[in-house]
Amino acid sequence: MNARIAALRKQVMERKGSFVADINPFIQDVALWRTAGGGRSRVQHRAEFLLKEVELATLEIPPGWRLAGEHLPAARSDFGFAIKLKPAERKRLAEFGLSKREEREVKSEVERWLANRRGALEHCEIGRGGPNSVPSRDGWNPSSVYSAGGWIENHSIRDYAKVLRIGFTGIRDEARSELDRMDLSDPAFPQKENFLRAALTVCEAGILLGKRYAELAREMAQKETCEARRRELLNMAAACARVPASGAETFFQATQSLWLAHVLTCGEDHINANSIDRLDQILYPYYRADVAGGRLTRDEALEIMEEFGCKLYLDYDV
Numbered sequence: 001m002n003a004r005i006a007a008l009r010k011q012v013m014e015r016k017g018s019f020v021a022d023i024n025p026f027i028q029d030v031a032l033w034r035t036a037g038g039g040r041s042r043v044q045h046r047a048e049f050l051l052k053e054v055e056l057a058t059l060e061i062p063p064g065w066r067l068a069g070e071h072l073p074a075a076r077s078d079f080g081f082a083i084k085l086k087p088a089e090r091k092r093l094a095e096f097g098l099s100k101r102e103e104r105e106v107k108s109e110v111e112r113w114l115a116n117r118r119g120a121l122e123h124c125e126i127g128r129g130g131p132n133s134v135p136s137r138d139g140w141n142p143s144s145v146y147s148a149g150g151w152i153e154n155h156s157i158r159d160y161a162k163v164l165r166i167g168f169t170g171i172r173d174e175a176r177s178e179l180d181r182m183d184l185s186d187p188a189f190p191q192k193e194n195f196l197r198a199a200l201t202v203c204e205a206g207i208l209l210g211k212r213y214a215e216l217a218r219e220m221a222q223k224e225t226c227e228a229r230r231r232e233l234l235n236m237a238a239a240c241a242r243v244p245a246s247g248a249e250t251f252f253q254a255t256q257s258l259w260l261a262h263v264l265t266c267g268e269d270h271i272n273a274n275s276i277d278r279l280d281q282i283l284y285p286y287y288r289a290d291v292a293g294g295r296l297t298r299d300e301a302l303e304i305m306e307e308f309g310c311k312l313y314l315d316y317d318v
Helices: 003-015 027-034 042-056 087-096 100-118 160-181 189-223 227-242 251-269 279-292 298-311
Strands: none
Touching (some): 003 298, 027 042, 027 087, 027 100, 042 251, 160 251, 160 279, 189 227
16 A cells, blocks of 8 residues: 555545535435425436436545545435534524525425335425325335335445446437337336336436546646646546547546446435446456556556445445
């Protein structure tokens, strides 16, 4: 472990994970409110919430890092209206420039969502849940779209290899193609369409996440006086401009794409023991190609993996 990685290790342990230091506790609340209504089912609402969370999230690239990406607000805590806040934290809802009526609407939307999460949950139903919504059971109901009560998606392995291979743009194109081919007379049409439309929104969230970090890294590079650090930030910007929107071309891009895809997973499902799968199998083709092309040494690859390990420093993650 070199001095840079040792410093990153110390930094992330002090921060207790890859979290933005000063984050508005009401980001999730406002994101949920902004996606309320609109004739969406609960799973589509969750996907829209994730997209809004990416739009509203405070971004940060701490000193010394070459991989971009800090966890989204949902990975760290619950809604601001659902937790005990200090007086100064409670005042931060005002940062969104909402009227008092809108602030009350935000609070009501969070309370409604939490009540539905704990009790009756919508599946394919459109609109807000209520007493007559399909009840969530302890078991899995195969006739419904997943209710997203917490347990069904966590402790999972997402297809990160596919994100590295074709990016969220490629997955979005596949979902659109699948929608175009669907038969309206198919009894499974409502569930399939519901899932695919939610998938399209999640893909947009992944594309936006990389784009926002690319823009931030470029802005920081323009102000950077240290030439070595400026090059690192420009390399980060170039990687995030490509991934996770498109397929990775290098080992560094593949690692960056994997991390941002995991950030997206935790933003949707919190820090919840979601595996990142077989790193040796997922990343080896990019490592082999870079080494064969003279673009990467084993020691350089090891340093990237050590930094990635620092990014993953969290209890109950992966």
